[in-house]
Amino acid sequence: MDPVKFAIVGTGGIGTAHGRLMQSVPEVELVALCDIIPEKMDAFEEELGKPMRKYIQFEELCQDPDIEAVFVGTPNQVHVPVILETVKNSKNVMSTKPLSSSKEAAREAVEAAEAAGVVNMMSLTMRFSPSVQYLGKLCREGDLGEMYYARARSIRRSGIPDWNLGFVEAGGGAFRDMGVHVLDSSWWLLGQPKPVSVTGVGGAKFGPIGKGYWDFRVPPEDYWRKYDSDDYAGGIIRFENGTGLIVESFWASHQSPEVQVELFGTEAGAKLKPLTLYKTVNGAPHDSTVEIDDSQTRYAQTIFGHFADCVRNGTPEAAPLRHGLIVQEMMEAMLESALTGKEVLLP
Numbered sequence: 413m414d415p416v417k418f419a420i421v422g423t424g425g426i427g428t429a430h431g432r433l434m435q436s437v438p439e440v441e442l443v444a445l446c447d448i449i450p451e452k453m454d455a456f457e458e459e460l461g462k463p464m465r466k467y468i469q470f471e472e473l474c475q476d477p478d479i480e481a482v483f484v485g486t487p488n489q490v491h492v493p494v495i496l497e498t499v500k501n502s503k504n505v506m507s508t509k510p511l512s513s514s515k516e517a518a519r520e521a522v523e524a525a526e527a528a529g530v531v532n533m534m535s536l537t538m539r540f541s542p543s544v545q546y547l548g549k550l551c552r553e554g555d556l557g558e559m560y561y562a563r564a565r566s567i568r569r570s571g572i573p574d575w576n577l578g579f580v581e582a583g584g585g586a587f588r589d590m591g592v593h594v595l596d597s598s599w600w601l602l603g604q605p606k607p608v609s610v611t612g613v614g615g616a617k618f619g620p621i622g623k624g625y626w627d628f629r630v631p632p633e634d635y636w637r638k639y640d641s642d643d644y645a646g647g648i649i650r651f652e653n654g655t656g657l658i659v660e661s662f663w664a665s666h667q668s669p670e671v672q673v674e675l676f677g678t679e680a681g682a683k684l685k686p687l688t689l690y691k692t693v694n695g696a697p698h699d700s701t702v703e704i705d706d707s708q709t710r711y712a713q714t715i716f717g718h719f720a721d722c723v724r725n726g727t728p729e730a731a732p733l734r735h736g737l738i739v740q741e742m743m744e745a746m747l748e749s750a751l752t753g754k755e756v757l758l759p
């Protein structure tokens with residue numbers, strides 16, 4: 413099979429990380445880059461050691477007939493404009509999380525991608541990690557029995573990003589940045605039940621006063637003065653089948669840092685880090701830990717190998733943008749509930 417020819421729009425942290433990972437997957441080939449800061453493209457091209465076609469305007473990149481797929485690695489607020497342009501030009505698309513900075517824009521992206529009939533997928537570093545995939549297989553095969561409850565959290569001590577205003581301005585925030593990963597993964601592990609209501613609390617206790625930034629750094633005042641999103645949020649999501657999910661996300665806190673998912677099933681329970689299964693055997697607790705190679709190259713092979721299979725063989729996407737929309741609706745409901753102090757019902 414010919415490799416799928418990819419372009420990356422946004423050659424910052426996540427774009428270049430995925431560009432590097434593409435080098436280890438034979439089913440895809442990176443051929444073009446796009447960034448509003450040309451020096452970033454030049455530096456990455458040099459690192460890759462092979463010539464890239466380079467564009468400053470993503471609209472222009474989308475006219476390039478040699479490009480089959482676009483990886484979207486821009487700030488949250490710029491995901492949907494890039495997705496819309498990509499699918500308008502009948503190119504396949506993979507977007508980093510979150511799908512968007514609002515549920516309305518997320519819905520527009522999904523509708524356009526589905527109408528265009530292109531392969532459209534979320535790039536989810538946590539859901540497609542070997543540990544979560546391993547746990548997902550156990551859940552699907554019924555090893556945990558009926559799953560009726562889950563807890564998920566992503567907690568940093570001092571981890572507000574200080575390198576891109578998109579993170580802290582409206583449409584950014586801790587929940588869309590980190591909560592999204594544990595929310596998506598736990599929802600997927602639970603078998604993607606239909607969300608019906610969300611109750612949450614949240615706010616910003618560190619960011620707007622210049623505290624809690626990455627690695628205890630102090631950003632310039634004109635950065636933190638523009639803070640306009642949450643730096644923590646947490647609450648409960650209730651699903652149509654009666655399952656409950658507690659989810660928490662803190663960019664900064666006086667707590668120990670942790671990323672965790674815990675599943676409660678009638679036959680067994682599970683914890684993600686370290687990957688542990690809790691069972692009852694012969695009337696006694698029987699707990700076991702599982703060693704998984706969580707390397708980035710295994711993640712890359714899983715996600716890009718699957719994407720190429722979708723493009724070349726018409727296999728349905730394991731994580732279509734529509735999943736990103738459902739997760740976005742849950743996140744926005746959590747933040748709305750925090751703002752209004754009321755439970756939010758999902759249609």
Ligand SMILES: NC(=O)c1ccc[n+]([C@@H]2O[C@H](COP(=O)([O-])OP(=O)(O)OC[C@H]3O[C@@H](n4cnc5c(N)ncnc54)[C@H](O)[C@@H]3O)[C@@H](O)[C@H]2O)c1
Nearest residue numbers: 422423424425426447448485486487488508509510537576
């Ligand atoms: N594990 C993960 O899945 C993960 C990790 C980090 C970041 N992210 C996501 O990746 C996105 C970017 O985060 P980052 O940390 O890489 O930020 P970054 O600032 O390092 O990179 C963003 C890049 O996009 C470029 N850009 C901005 N507007 C553009 C435009 N109109 N056209 C082309 N390029 C443009 C910027 O110049 C920059 O190089 C965010 O949405 C974030 O949520 C995902």
